[in-house]
């Protein structure tokens with residue numbers, strides 16, 4: 001098991017939380033001192049919820065204005081100080097040399113895991129990403145079925161295997177997550193049936209991360225009963241007047257289902 005998974009499981013146990021905070025705060029680019037304000041707000045939200053979440057996920061909303069080796073470093077240090085694993089959600093989706101370059105940067109910057117898109121395949125796509133992650137004991141999480149309605153157009157397609165068997169693309173990706181040694185799979189909480197099917201394939205070996213709870217319409221009880229291991233939650237927490245209270249409420253709702 002990668003250090004990332006050990007760290008995540010330890011946090012989840014100690015904090016009794018299956019919530020991953022998606023810290024996607026943003027401010028209008030033209031606003032005076034927007035970078036300073038954005039960093040301050042992100043650090044404040046993190047400090048408010050650090051006791052009630054199992055990990056943090058960062059997306060372009062913070063990376064682009066703050067910069068990986070610039071402002072974002074303060075937030076990365078905060079997360080590390082709270083002992084929280086940090087996931088880079090930039091959905092790596094390119095050819096090998098670019099993917100490898102990006103992975104090294106994310107890991108060197110202090111991220112514990114990254115999310116990648118299995119559509120690019122193994123050879124010349126994600127092979128080196130898994131290699132870099134393995135060497136540094138970081139994690140790779142694969143998109144298996146995304147949470148938005150159009151996910152069906154890609155992840156939900158029927159595909160014909162080499163032996164002529166027909167399956168859904170996301171079933172193939174769930175199998176690949178096992179054979180490639182992924183540290184997690186993303187399946188939208190908006191699709192409890194897909195969560196259930198992916199759980200049948202990956203079992204308890206690979207944690208299922210489900211975004212889409214709350215604003216996107218996913219329901220905690222349905223997702224966790226179907227097999228979700230961690231809920232990825234953004235706006236319902238950081239847009240709340242009281243992010244701490246929102247995080248506690250979500251964590252407790254999940255615990256009612258999983259305990």
Ligand code: XMP
Pocket residue numbers: 022023024057059089115143145146147148186187188211212213214215216232233234235236
């Ligand atoms: P909200 O505000 O909807 O944020 O709670 C959800 C977070 O998760 C990301 N997201 C996804 N990430 N696969 C992913 O890897 C998905 O299917 C997916 N859907 C949403 C979103 O970018 C945000 O950070």
